Amino acid sequence: MPFAAKLVTIVVLLIHVYIVLLETVLFRTRGRRVFGLTAEKAEIVQPAMSNQGCYNGFLVAALALGLLYPDAAVARAFNLFGLACVAVAGIWGAATVSTRILFVQTVPAVVGLALLLA
Template sequence: MLLVAKILAGLVLAIHVYIVLLETVLFKTRGRKVFGLRKEQVATLAPAMSNQGCYNGFLAAALAVGFLHPDAAVGHAFTVFGLACVAVAGIWGALTVQMRILYVQTVPAALALGALFLA
């Protein structure tokens, strides 16, 4: 079960790295399409999306530390913290922005947390 938990946590990490890229460096091209925005909206939303991308970068960083920290207990704590933050952020995003966020962020994070606690 630990292997499943690590695979799921790695998937959540990869999703968040992609989200960071979409909200920052790819926002005006691929990000605009993924988020369903018109060209006219891009200039106005770019600063806010870049800021949001920064926050998502911190979520990805917490998960990366979970994988890379040499002390297993510290790594586990970072992983749990990162997954819990992703799950909560996904719930908030689903309530305030779009329900799809629940399935893209919260469900994978909750599955990873469940697998981690069962391991």
């Protein structure tokens, strides 16, 4: 894997580790502020956000496997899958929640995909 692609993939992975934490263990404190929710609204959406955090954890797992798996072909497949899923999830999030998600998730993932495929 080219160094630049690995570096961007690590950045995407770390962004998603942070998102997992925001949507799960930090949701009632930092997560609530980041997502701009009142305490009342946060209580209502907390179960759904925790579930969403779980799914983001799967993206982290795919990217981690892509970075660590010893077989280069399998690692590349995990990287392609993980980055593509992040890009698609970011597009969906931008369309349904906030356009900011496009820049936080999709753009880094697409850059990583481009570097990986170059």
